Amino acid sequence: MNTEQNVDVAVIGGGAAGLSAAITLARSLRSVIVVDAGEPRNAPAEGAHNVLGLDGVAPRDLLATGRAEAERYGARVHEDRAVAARRRGDVFEVDLAVGATVRARRLLLATGLVDELPAVPGVRELWGGGVLHCAYCHGWEVRGQRIGVLGTSPMSVHQALMFRQLSEDVTLFVHTMPEPDDDAWEQLAALNIQVVDGTVRMLRTDGGVLRTVVLADGHEFAVDAVTVTPRFIARSDLYEQLGGTLTEHPMGAFVATGPKGRTDVPGVWAAGNTSDLAAMVTAAEGAGVEAATAINADLVTEDAAAAVRARAQRYAAV
Ligand SMILES: Cc1cc2nc3c(=O)[nH]c(=O)nc-3n(C[C@H](O)[C@H](O)[C@H](O)COP(=O)(O)OP(=O)(O)OC[C@H]3O[C@@H](n4cnc5c(N)ncnc54)[C@H](O)[C@@H]3O)c2cc1C
Numbered sequence: 001m002n003t004e005q006n007v008d009v010a011v012i013g014g015g016a017a018g019l020s021a022a023i024t025l026a027r028s029l030r031s032v033i034v035v036d037a038g039e040p041r042n043a044p045a046e047g048a049h050n051v052l053g054l055d056g057v058a059p060r061d062l063l064a065t066g067r068a069e070a071e072r073y074g075a076r077v078h079e080d081r082a083v084a085a086r087r088r089g090d091v092f093e094v095d096l097a098v099g100a101t102v103r104a105r106r107l108l109l110a111t112g113l114v115d116e117l118p119a120v121p122g123v124r125e126l127w128g129g130g131v132l133h134c135a136y137c138h139g140w141e142v143r144g145q146r147i148g149v150l151g152t153s154p155m156s157v158h159q160a161l162m163f164r165q166l167s168e169d170v171t172l173f174v175h176t177m178p179e180p181d182d183d184a185w186e187q188l189a190a191l192n193i194q195v196v197d198g199t200v201r202m203l204r205t206d207g208g209v210l211r212t213v214v215l216a217d218g219h220e221f222a223v224d225a226v227t228v229t230p231r232f233i234a235r236s237d238l239y240e241q242l243g244g245t246l247t248e249h250p251m252g253a254f255v256a257t258g259p260k261g262r263t264d265v266p267g268v269w270a271a272g273n274t275s276d277l278a279a280m281v282t283a284a285e286g287a288g289v290e291a292a293t294a295i296n297a298d299l300v301t302e303d304a305a306a307a308v309r310a311r312a313q314r315y316a317a318v
Pocket of ligand 1: 017280
């Protein structure tokens with residue numbers, strides 16, 4: 001890549017949201033660069049589910065296909081990390097780790113989020129496999145199995161109820177979660193969800209396969225899967241450099257947007273998990289497309305105004 005690039009739109013992040021936006025923008029004959037660090041959130045998972053027509057597709061295969069589709073329409077996808085962004089007059093300048101700078105009239109932040117996992121040994125190692133968070137993503141795969149819920153947040157009871165829909169053998173490990181209220185205790189009891197007091201020391205594996213939840217007091221409980229409630233923190237470095245701030249949410253923090261992903265920073269849009277912590281793949285794709293249509297419309301308006309001014313100047317000159 002040249003050290004300087006001028007485009008209509010720079011899309012930061014080439015996951016489901018960013019690539020979908022790039023396709024829509026490129027199909028509108030907008031010059032677009034996608035800068036992607038290549039770490040989609042669901043990469044540890046074997047397959048992405050609830051993706052119509054492609055259910056179970058390997059996450060990286062889905063993105064490779066999306067990238068080829070975007071490039072077919074002229075979008076350029078650049079493997080790199082955007083490290084700094086600033087406004088300079090009418091354009092944004094985005095510095096990449098390799099040293100190049102992209103200049104763009106509009107910016108779409110599709111950088112996803114970071115799953116902050118509970119600091120229990122075994123959780124990170126098994127994340128996306130034996131350790132899961134989303135009943136819709138991988139609940140079917142563990143249906144009917146022994147499921148342990150690692151209690152860390154007020155959402156842990158809700159998560160236990162969600163997975164109880166998929167298995168009769170659900171155990172809630174209290175660990176660090178707040179004391180459930182009376183209603184929650186009644187729900188847990190009525191649904192035969194076992195509640196285990198005490199701190200979880202680790203998840204024990206055998207040959208890389210999850211076997212037991214080990215408590216600090218040494219007790220072990222056999223499980224096939226463990227669910228966790230990460231804190232979902234949108235990647236916001238660039239947004240904050242541009243003057244934006246993250247909005248707190250009970251489950252984490254995100255970039256708040258108006259209709260079609262417009263942020264509080266003029267000229268900057270956000271889509272996917274950056275602005276919607278709960279967005280699954282197809283919701284992220286949809287948000288990317290929506291943001292792209294809004295960005296294109298914004299540019300159409302700006303281009304039309306510029307054409308009007310140019311025309312007036314031509315007439316004034318004669
Ligand atoms: C374990 C797991 C399993 C899941 N399974 C499913 C499932 O089965 N079905 C489903 O619908 N959803 C699933 N999800 C949710 C799914 O991962 C998200 O919906 C989806 O990834 C959101 O897409 P996105 O484009 O917003 O973000 P991402 O896919 O995370 O893409 C963001 C991209 O931006 C890049 N990036 C970040 N910062 C920068 C930067 N500064 N410069 C350049 N690039 C940058 C990242 O490297 C990444 O490639 C799962 C999530 C997890 C954690």
